[in-house]
Amino acid sequence: MAESGAGPHEGRHELRPVSKHRSNVVFAILAAVLLGVLGIAIATQVRSTVAGDSLDSARPADLLVVLDNLNRREAALRQEVSDLEDSLATLQRSGSTVAALAEAQARLMALSIQVGTAPAIGPGVTMTLTDPAGGVGSEVMLDLIQELRAAGAEAIQIAGSTGEPIRIGVNSWVTGRGGALELDSVKISAPYTVSAIGDPPTLAAALNIPGGVFDNVSRNGGSFSLEQSQQVTISALRQLNPRQYAQPGN
Template sequence: MPLRCAAGCSVRDGEGTGVNQDPPERAAEEPHGSGAEQRGGRHELPAHRPRPEIGVVHRSGWSGFLRGDRSSPAFGTLAIVLCLLLGIAIVTQVRQTKTGDSLDTARPADLLVLLDSLRQREATLNTEVSELQNTLNSLQASGNTDQAAIQSAQARLAALSILAGAVGATGPGVTVTIEDPGPGVSPEAMLDVINELRAAGAEAIEVNDARQSVRVGVDTWVAGVPGSLTVDNKTLSPPYSVLAIGDPPTLAAAMNIPGGAEDSIKRVGARMSVQQADRVEVATLRQPKPHQYAQPVK
């Protein structure tokens, strides 16, 4: 009957060729009582010789490392590194997909919602632009209106100031010279000359003699006697000079009206001459009188 040894070899009874025998020197060292260990045809290895492991294959490299003890620290570190690399790759791919293919991969319904949102935003911005443009136009119109009103007020103020005698004036006009050797020019004759010039459109009038001058205003009055006329509390002596700013031909024609101022002067023996000029300067100012009753309307 075949027997199987511990090393896996087979032997038959009576046949020595299938048994691995130890060298003679090893046999000599074994005690004689070894026959008890071979009882029943079983050969056992000595106690001091290590028994080979059956079925265990030793591997090296990555395959051996991976198939080794998975509870070791090295295996845990490698697993963490692999997970990190895998996470980075996934995040990169997701970002690329979102940035590059978000619109390409979006559903038609999502695209319609996005388009509607953009249209609403555009309409809102257009409304804001229109409102700002209207505000700008209003400000510009208001500024132009205010500027025009200011300019109109300034022009009116200048005209009223000239008429009231508060400011000097210059412009085309006439110079009326009255010589009264008699003397015979009365206050009424001088007042006729002033009124005729006003009626002809004179904008500024000044009455002079050799020493002083008087600016004619809206409330100018003339009194006195021939040869010593009092105009607004100033006494004037002949010869008299009357300066008037306005249209020269019109003013000169007003002085030559038959039965007018010139005829009044000649009837008392005085002489009057009218000289037109492109530039006449009225520099005398009239001090305004305080108003006791009239107040400006606000």
Template sequence: MAREGRHEFHGDRRRRRTIVFGSLTIVLMIALGIGLAAQVRVNDSENSLDSARPGDLLVLLDNLGRREAALREDITSLQDTLATLQQEDGGSGAALTEARERLDALSVLVGTVPATGPGIVMTVEDPRTGVGSEVLVDALQELRAAGAETVQIAGSDNDGVRIGLDSWIAGSAGAVVVDGQKVSAPFVYTAVGDPATLAAALDIPGGVVDTVARNGGQCRISQSEQVTVSALRDP
């Protein structure tokens, strides 16, 4: 009887792990899907957003905020689950390691933890005050399309704003606002991802580098084996 009881216990634990990892995978896929969908919506509807009523924009921002809040709740739940697994497994095992890695990836996506890895730092100089929010949005979209895992934007008067699922950039040249915070030139993008791919995406003919130059600015892009995105999203 004791042997059967132990078999039952281990079976229950395996079933819990299967449910946990299945949930982790689903949550991560949803998060990535939201990010990609948000990117497509921005690319396809920039003109409509420009002409949208303030009330409609507030509804859009509120919906995105609710989605990010839901992801944060999922992170909290996953952290509790990990704590339970650590108690059961003594903090070891391939299953627990996989769970941690998936939780870390989701946390980076939402912007609740710093991120370090290979990537690029792009500095946009704007001596003639000709670079407005539309240019900065283009730069962000190019980085996302090139596979940037996470991005922050800093300015001369700001240590950095972490880009999240509901981030927004607005304002004319000289009065740019990112997520409600004023960001002044030079604008510094720090992005984690494949350095060569990110740099190439920004420097394609007619791309971000050329657009900045047409507006009287200049881009400097440096590739590195390790960059740090330290800004965090405010819960």
């Protein structure tokens, strides 16, 4: 089941992709600085070579001063190049970390929608089931949920005539006779409103197959209506129970 998630509003939750443009600009600037520093070093060496003739007549003490200055300048340039290379490597590692974090957040969002802890919005179907004769029992509702899941529904919620909608999760269950259904320990009564996010034509076709869910509803004295839409909102949330036995594996 797919959901929109982390910090949901009853609308679309989108993770903004990591800005590669910004990282590329930073890398380009650092590369340009590195080239500039190396250029300065080369130019300094060239100027020193060209000026060599004029130094032939200089005193030994003056030559020692010039040599010392050149050595200091060379050491400073090497250190600057080293520092810039370290900064570039850090930024590159940071870029990989940001990408990994974005991927992890996207995966968390998908899993949150699947287990029902985040709201979702997207194309899907909304249907209403009536049960005036009290013949639509838990087996029909269970078939409805299973058919939607098999048809690729990524998020489902069911509401009775009163009360809040109930989000269907991996451990949802339904019991009771027609007119007295209980869904995840909550009693619900007809008419039932079922919303599901997925490919609308596929979901509708799955429920309308001969001998399928809607045929069972009709045979048990109920009726149904179904609407396909490009925007179905699933707002109900589930609470995660702390795990009791399972532990992460290697």
